[in-house]
Amino acid sequence: MAKKIKFNLHVNGVGVSSLEGLQDNFNIEDIMEHFKSGLLMRWLDVQGLETELKELKKLDQNSDNLAQSILKIFDMDHLDKNDLKITLADINYKEYKENLLKTNENLEKNAKSFLREYHDKFRNIIWDIIKNSENVEKIKSNLKIIENDYFDLFLLQFQTLVSVFKTNAPLALIFGLGTEKIRKMLLAYINIEEAGDHNKYCYIGDEEIDVDDETKEYLKSINLKPIDYLSYRYFEAISKVVYDKMIFDYGELGDVIKSFEGSTDGLWRDLVARNKRVLVLGISSSAKASRIPKDGETNEALGEEEINGQFIILNGLNFQSSNNNAYIVYVEL
Secondary structure: EEEEOOEEEOOOOOOEHHHHHHHOOOHHHHHHHHHHHOOOHHHHHHHHHHHHHEEEEEEOOOOOOOHHHHHHHHOHHHHHHHHHHHOOOOOOOOHHHHHHHHHHHHHHHHHHHHHHHHHHHHHHHHHHHHHHOOOOOHHHHHHHHHHOOHHHHHHHOOOHHHHHHHHOOOOHHHHHHOOOOOHHHHHHHHHHHHOOOOOOOOOOOOOOOOOOOHHHHHHHHOOHHHHHOOOOOHHHHHHHHHHOOOOOOOOOHHHEEEEEEEOOOOOEEEEEEEEEEEEEEEEEEEEEEOOOOOOOOOOOOOOOHHOOOOOOEOOOOOOOEEOOEEEEEEEEE
């Protein structure tokens, strides 16, 4: 059996080697620290203080009466109660700070891990769109995920994503115009660029900016709030990129982009049923389009001015023209 090596226990700045020395230099803060670390029990063991050791082993570290129990074991419960209360309050506060620091460290680690995972998942979604650039259902599904869970990251990387999608997955922009949030952002930038007034419609951030009534009405008309914007001087390049990038060569986008050409002899022709949403991408000057009207309603007769560059969404699609060169380009959402 290995020989027990005695050592001094440091209490109140003094190395003690006996029970009497411990009592003479008793400091509840040091004793509790040694108890929780296990050092006090080791010291009692090598000192042969079996009674005290046995009693200490019965104690719970998380007990509210831990300090009082330790005082009783070492016959020190005669200490000044007021001084003891102050000391215990200091101990509790110290433990609180230590636990808080540990919690914050864990929170910071968890936050970093969460943010890393969050960004990685968003990146994977973007890559999935690019890899499946002709898979309509994949694109629509991923855009929905972006809107629901990653829209803040989408806004932060808006300019880059528009450029990347234009080059590698143009259908993502087309079907982005069929979503709720992404559509609003794309159309907002287009409208701002066309408006030509770069001092309005463009607010976001920490600074408080008074928004005039005219601007509020404009924002309301496109279902956006001021907080959805960056200041124009920051996103001028972005809006220009979007405005340019929304001009597509639809012929390169396969069968997803549909078109109709020719005359209907001035009659309305149903192209898409009323129960389907249709994004109208363009129409010739000699043609008109309309949603499929309900019973008792008439066609709206929307022309080039109302359609081109507006990316309107209709429930179903009617087409009318008397010109053989007339056409309409659209996509079923």
